[in-house]
Amino acid sequence: GQQLNQSPQSMFIQEGEDVSMNCTSSSIFNTWLWYKQDPGEGPVLLIALYKAGELTSNGRLTAQFGITRKDSFLNISASIPSDVGIYFCAGQLTMNRDDKIIFGKGTRLHILP
């Protein structure tokens, strides 16, 4: 079946650093989604991308939908302690009422004291 490769698997950074993570797939999607999940909670949507090449920002977060429709990246600028958590990408294919959504395995962000 379809799979998403999300990298890196985990990151250890200093507060204030910028962060970059990405997802790639062997299949195309028509929507890319980025979620954040805190411990004991469900994922919360950060950014949704609907068009190849689209670059969207949400505060310190910026995400892009790759031109090939097979990849996406998420950048976080000037990280702060509350950015700690697991970030998931999800690719979505909506076609002829046969909608599919697939999540990556997550990038675990740790901020060093």
Place this chain on the structure above:
Amino acid sequence: EAGVAQSPRYKIIEKRQSVAFWCNPISGHATLYWYQQILGQGPKLLIQFQNNGVVDDSQLPKDRFSAERLKGVDSTLKIQPAKLEDSAVYLCASNSRGLQETQYFGPGTRLLVL
């Protein structure tokens, strides 16, 4: 506005036992989803309901998993009998119009099968 509610939050059972999870979606949301999230993985969609009808259950292990949404509001997910590999967080999500719209997730039920 109240979010998606799930219960119980935690459940520990022995293999071969049965277990049921309950989800109350956001009021007015016609679409309801159940996901399985194994430790270290992203969520995997098990089943999607539109009102009380099943839209997609292609990844639901139907030999042991079942789900229903009889009145198109609350939903229950059942595992019978449970296996060790069913240990996971079971997430419920809802929205109004299917996957083309933002999903709102509940906090999940953490299941441990011993």
